[in-house]
Amino acid sequence: MKGKKSINYVKSExxxxxxxxxxxxxxxxxxxxxxxxxxxxxxxxxxxxxxxxGEMLTSTKWSPxxxxxxxxxxILGSMLVSIGAVIISAPIxxxxxxxxxxxxxxxxxxxxxxxLELLVGVPSVVYGLLGVTILVPxxxxxxxxxxxxxxxxxxxxxxxxxxxxxxxxxxxIRSVAPEYLEASYGLGSTRWQAISRVIIPSAKTGIxxxxxLGLARAFGEALAVQMVIGNTVKLPESLYSPTATLTGIxxxxxxxxxxxxxxxxxxxxxxxxxxxxxxxxxxxxxxxxKRGAHQ
Amino acid sequence: xxxxxxxxxxxxxxxxxxxxAALVVALLVYLVVEIIxxxxxxxxPNFLFGKPSNTMAGGGxxxxxFNSFYMLVLTLIISIPLGLGAGIYLAEYAKQGRxxxxxxxxxxxxxxxxxxxxxxxxLLIFVTFSGWGYTLIGGALxxxxxxxxxxxxxxxSAIASVPASVKEASLGLGATKWQTIVKVVIPSAIQQIIxxxxxxxxxxxxxxxALIYTAGLTTPMLNSNADLTSxxxxxxxxxxxxxxxxHIWKLNSEGIVPDARLIATKSAAILIIMVLLxxxxxxxxxxxxxxxxxxxTKMKKRKDVKSAA
Numbered sequence: 229m230k231g232k233k234s235i236n237y238v239k240s241e242x243x244x245x246x247x248x249x250x251x252x253x254x255x256x257x258x259x260x261x262x263x264x265x266x267x268x269x270x271x272x273x274x275x276x277x278x279x280x281x282g283e284m285l286t287s288t289k290w291s292p293x294x295x296x297x298x299x300x301x302x303i304l305g306s307m308l309v310s311i312g313a314v315i316i317s318a319p320i321x322x323x324x325x326x327x328x329x330x331x332x333x334x335x336x337x338x339x340x341x342x343x344l345e346l347l348v349g350v351p352s353v354v355y356g357l358l359g360v361t362i363l364v365p366x367x368x369x370x371x372x373x374x375x376x377x378x379x380x381x382x383x384x385x386x387x388x389x390x391x392x393x394x395x396x397x398x399x400x401i402r403s404v405a406p407e408y409l410e411a412s413y414g415l416g417s418t419r420w421q422a423i424s425r426v427i428i429p430s431a432k433t434g435i436x437x438x439x440x441l442g443l444a445r446a447f448g449e450a451l452a453v454q455m456v457i458g459n460t461v462k463l464p465e466s467l468y469s470p471t472a473t474l475t476g477i478x479x480x481x482x483x484x485x486x487x488x489x490x491x492x493x494x495x496x497x498x499x500x501x502x503x504x505x506x507x508x509x510x511x512x513x514x515x516x517x518k519r520g521a522h523q
Numbered sequence: 524x525x526x527x528x529x530x531x532x533x534x535x536x537x538x539x540x541x542x543x544a545a546l547v548v549a550l551l552v553y554l555v556v557e558i559i560x561x562x563x564x565x566x567x568p569n570f571l572f573g574k575p576s577n578t579m580a581g582g583g584x585x586x587x588x589f590n591s592f593y594m595l596v597l598t599l600i601i602s603i604p605l606g607l608g609a610g611i612y613l614a615e616y617a618k619q620g621r622x623x624x625x626x627x628x629x630x631x632x633x634x635x636x637x638x639x640x641x642x643x644x645x646l647l648i649f650v651t652f653s654g655w656g657y658t659l660i661g662g663a664l665x666x667x668x669x670x671x672x673x674x675x676x677x678x679x680s681a682i683a684s685v686p687a688s689v690k691e692a693s694l695g696l697g698a699t700k701w702q703t704i705v706k707v708v709i710p711s712a713i714q715q716i717i718x719x720x721x722x723x724x725x726x727x728x729x730x731x732x733a734l735i736y737t738a739g740l741t742t743p744m745l746n747s748n749a750d751l752t753s754x755x756x757x758x759x760x761x762x763x764x765x766x767x768x769x770h771i772w773k774l775n776s777e778g779i780v781p782d783a784r785l786i787a788t789k790s791a792a793i794l795i796i797m798v799l800l801x802x803x804x805x806x807x808x809x810x811x812x813x814x815x816x817x818x819x820t821k822m823k824k825r826k827d828v829k830s831a832a
Binding site (some may be wrong): 276482 | 529530532533536537539540541543546547548550554557558561594604605606607608609611612613615616617625626629630631632633635636637638640641643644646647648668671672675687699700701702705722725726728730731732735736768769770771772775776782787788793794795798799800801802
């Protein structure tokens with residue numbers, strides 16, 4: 229009798245628990261595998277091809293045919309384009325979050341939130357294509373040059389990360405206790421005074437998390453940026469000149485190179501840099517969250 | 524005087540908020556209208572199901588469209604069980620502590636990995652190391668990695684939102700934890716899970732960056748009469764498969780067909796329509812399931828009994 233019960237127990241509990249635990253562990257394993265494999269390939273340019281780390285991070289000369297592997301243009305290009313996108317997107321995203329919660333919650337929940345959900349779903353190639361067919365000609369006609377430029381990348385990315393920032397800021401502002409608003413109104417403040425001096429400071433942690441996530445998303449976006457930024461390996465002289473990003477060079481060049489060559493190894497190192505920077509973003513978000521919890 | 528000033532400032536800011544909200548709605552409408560207008564005529568069956576042409580205008584996107592759907596189905600078959608399992612583990616079995624914290628860190632890391640990096644990981648493992656070359660299954664596995672964190676979160680929060688009283692009732696009747704999860708918890712959480720899966724499906728459909736180096740940029744001439752192991756059989760999962768989203772990128776960067784731009788915009792119109800459809804379907808399904816579950820009186824009665832006690 230006892231034996232039968234334990235067999236039943238194995239069937240009705242143990243197998244299921246094992247399977248679901250395996251799924252949880254699988255996520256850990258895959259994440260670790262990605263980090264290990266990309267880094268193992270990434271350090272080959274220093275071990276196998278004798279490229280110096282210093283040269284790679286500080287030189288702007290990228291010319292694999294002459295054995296020059298300076299990646300500074302790509303790193304700076306990625307940074308400029310994603311920071312630019314956040315500068316445009318963050319104020320708009322926060323404004324939308326405030327609008328949804330305090331200005332017109334009805335319009336917010338019936339129109340604005342669904343609109344943002346749709347914007348999240350639009351594939352990045354479609355954003356890229358829109359950039360090429362609408363934005364680039366527009367820039368070329370109004371500001372001269374080729375149109376493929378840093379500012380084109382910034383604008384396309386700012387549209388892409390807007391829903392991320394807006395929805396996280398929205399959640400953060402919604403979780404501010406209504407008593408705060410009431411107390412502020414009770415002291416005679418106007419709605420704007422309450423929002424700017426009470427609501428936004430108390431939702432600061434969540435809003436910051438949204439901004440960093442937006443930054444991370446912009447940094448890792450590949451095709452949409454690659455399609456509009458021009459991909460010339462030089463530092464941009466102005467907003468209207470073309471440049472290149474880490475993701476862009478990886479998208480274009482990886483298939484042109486043979487496994488094991490210095491050029492190929494250098495590209496894997498760029499992938500490793502991309503991975504490490506996205507890891508830094510996660511750590512920043514965690515630090516923000518912890519600081520918020522302590523307050 | 525100061526009071527009046529504050530009120531004016533308040534009104535100005537209210538105006539600004541309304542302007543920004545209107546701007547964002549206008550932006551979406553403009554983008555959707557622009558794409559559909561530029562890709563007008565995308566429903567032509569010769570275009571939708573026709574064979575692509577490498578040199579002449581007038582080619583179709585039949586194989587690419589098929590690949591996109593097949594990739595979507597394959598990915599869902601792989602990722603739903605994994606996401607659900609991980610969600611169950613996190614919501615029901617994992618114990619608070621260091622390991623759980625580490626699992627969460629891994630999920631966050633995975634969720635924020637740039638898709639091109641995941642694609643390159645796929646190139647290492649599913650293309651080079653396994654010796655498969657560019658394959659459908661490699662692409663599906665890579666998109667699974669990209670969407671697993673999102674699916675896991677959806678499943679976890681859906682399962683965690685099931686009221687504890689429902690679980691306790693089942694456990695009290697002598698069911699094991701797993702039986703409770705399968706027979707009670709998941710059916711009550713199914714509405715949220717299905718909505719989440721459909722929204723994820725929209726994202727799978729539009730993914731391109733991760734597929735360039737895993738599923739490839741080409742499709743063999745498909746022939747459904749061929750043997751399943753042959754690379755020209757559409758259902759062979761070990762064949763290269765260019766999806767619609769990848770096709771748009773390829774046409775834009777290296778398209779030599781005279782009407783490359785037109786094919787790209789038409790394909791983009793189809794992608795946008797699919798995303799709209801997935802969104803609408805997700806909402807409809809959520810509403811239907813909601814009324815279905817609320818229509819049954821079982822839950823209500825249970826609540827009444829509890830409050831009476």
